[in-house]
Amino acid sequence: MNAKNDRHRVLVDAIEKRISTNFYDSSFALSDSVLTELVRLATRAPTAFNLQNWRFIAVRTQEAKKKLWEATGCQPKVLESSATFIICGQLPDHSVLAERLRSSVDAGFMPAAISVQWVQGADALYSERPQMQRDEAVRSAVFGAATLMFAAAAHDLATGAMVGFDPDKVAQEFGLGPNEVPVLLMTVGTAAPGNWPQKPRRPLREVLVFA
Amino acid sequence: MNAKNDRHRVLVDAIEKRISTNFYDSSFALSDSVLTELVRLATRAPTAFNLQNWRFIAVRTQEAKKKLWEATGCQPKVLESSATFIICGQLPDHSVLAERLRSSVDAGFMPAAISVQWVQGADALYSERPQMQRDEAVRSAVFGAATLMFAAAAHDLATGAMVGFDPDKVAQEFGLGPNEVPVLLMTVGTAAPGNWPQKPRRPLREVLVFA
Numbered sequence: 001m002n003a004k005n006d007r008h009r010v011l012v013d014a015i016e017k018r019i020s021t022n023f024y025d026s027s028f029a030l031s032d033s034v035l036t037e038l039v040r041l042a043t044r045a046p047t048a049f050n051l052q053n054w055r056f057i058a059v060r061t062q063e064a065k066k067k068l069w070e071a072t073g074c075q076p077k078v079l080e081s082s083a084t085f086i087i088c089g090q091l092p093d094h095s096v097l098a099e100r101l102r103s104s105v106d107a108g109f110m111p112a113a114i115s116v117q118w119v120q121g122a123d124a125l126y127s128e129r130p131q132m133q134r135d136e137a138v139r140s141a142v143f144g145a146a147t148l149m150f151a152a153a154a155h156d157l158a159t160g161a162m163v164g165f166d167p168d169k170v171a172q173e174f175g176l177g178p179n180e181v182p183v184l185l186m187t188v189g190t191a192a193p194g195n196w197p198q199k200p201r202r203p204l205r206e207v208l209v210f211a
Numbered sequence: 212m213n214a215k216n217d218r219h220r221v222l223v224d225a226i227e228k229r230i231s232t233n234f235y236d237s238s239f240a241l242s243d244s245v246l247t248e249l250v251r252l253a254t255r256a257p258t259a260f261n262l263q264n265w266r267f268i269a270v271r272t273q274e275a276k277k278k279l280w281e282a283t284g285c286q287p288k289v290l291e292s293s294a295t296f297i298i299c300g301q302l303p304d305h306s307v308l309a310e311r312l313r314s315s316v317d318a319g320f321m322p323a324a325i326s327v328q329w330v331q332g333a334d335a336l337y338s339e340r341p342q343m344q345r346d347e348a349v350r351s352a353v354f355g356a357a358t359l360m361f362a363a364a365a366h367d368l369a370t371g372a373m374v375g376f377d378p379d380k381v382a383q384e385f386g387l388g389p390n391e392v393p394v395l396l397m398t399v400g401t402a403a404p405g406n407w408p409q410k411p412r413r414p415l416r417e418v419l420v421f422a
Contacts, residue, residue: 010221011365015252039419041226043412048374050410056419064422103411138349146357154222163259199261200314201254208250208267211275
């Protein structure tokens with residue numbers, strides 16, 4: 001029972017103590033191996049049909065930070081955090097799905113016929129439906145981003161999601177493909193003093209109904 | 212050090228052991244107080260400007276489940292799970308933001324001038340920009356959904372995100388407003404035997420680059 005209670009407390013703490021970090025300790029660097037581990041965990045997030053239609057760009061050199069900083073209207077946290085991930089969603093393309101599912105078929109739990117069905121399902125859901133494609137790019141990227149926040153918490157790292165940036169500039173400076181949407185930025189590092197607490201939330205009666 | 216290692220392990224386990232649950236123990240019911248606690252934690256997720264532009268509909272009666280099941284092309288997990296949340300994003304509206312930020316101003320950490328600036332920022336970012344509004348509705352709902360997954364893990368509950376449903380039918384049957392997008396469904400309950408493991412992921416070299 002103690003282990004179970006501890007587990008509950010750790011997970012609830014990670015949710016309740018997360019803040020959108022604005023001030024970072026600029027002397028703190030993160031190794032590429034830690035950044036890689038964060039992305040390894042982020043990509044355990046779910047995606048529709050297991051499409052994994054995402055890409056993570058870890059911006060951590062001074063030169064690349066400077067470019068990204070300019071695309072965010074010069075927000076200091078992009079320079080001061082250890083790294084900022086550009087989290088991109090990709091417009092789903094059913095033609096890549098059979099290859100993405102092959103490891104599940106090879107592992108023996110997914111019947112090959114299901115893989116074929118899913119490819120047909122993805123074709124029906126996305127083909128010639130640009131808004132649905134865009135929604136899916138955003139959904140996948142945000143599931144990855146949210147999971148990356150918890151991965152960072154596991155490493156005692158602070159995070160902050162950002163949507164205030166020029167997507168065209170980001171796409172151009174960082175070489176995004178025509179099928180890629182820069183859905184959000186995620187700063188990562190060690191918090192400096194002076195950050196706000198988690199902001200109060202709306203009363204639950206405004207956001208939850210039962211049916 | 213042991214507490215720190217334990218915390219790391221609990222969070223990494225929650226990420227690595229999460230599966231998209233397909234088969235649920237249909238005899239297991241969840242109380243409204245547990246469902247409320249899951250949403251309380253889900254709404255600790257970040258949203259742009261702390262807009263909290265979301266709504267959660269907890270579908271748990273037989274009658275409501277039946278309606279939702281029909282809107283999903285009759286997927287059994289909607290009937291067999293304890294509940295399914297319809298997670299809606301709301302198109303952001305800067306005119307509600309001052310009220311949403313008032314508790315942060317009243318708490319003393321957010322200067323009133325910042326609240327005014329944020330309202331102006333939200334006006335500039337969203338007004339007359341329907342695609343940006345829709346993206347933000349999807350982003351907020353998915354951050355909420357992903358956090359709900361971890362909240363469920365804290366309660367030893369299984370989850371499964373679903374995008375295969377008729378959004379118009381869901382909007383009509385469950386009374387969504389014209390500003391609300393049903394972004395995804397999230398089933399919650401106790402897993403039955405027979406679920407697949409977490410599916411293998413793409414190699415990191417395909418999804419991560421450094422800059």
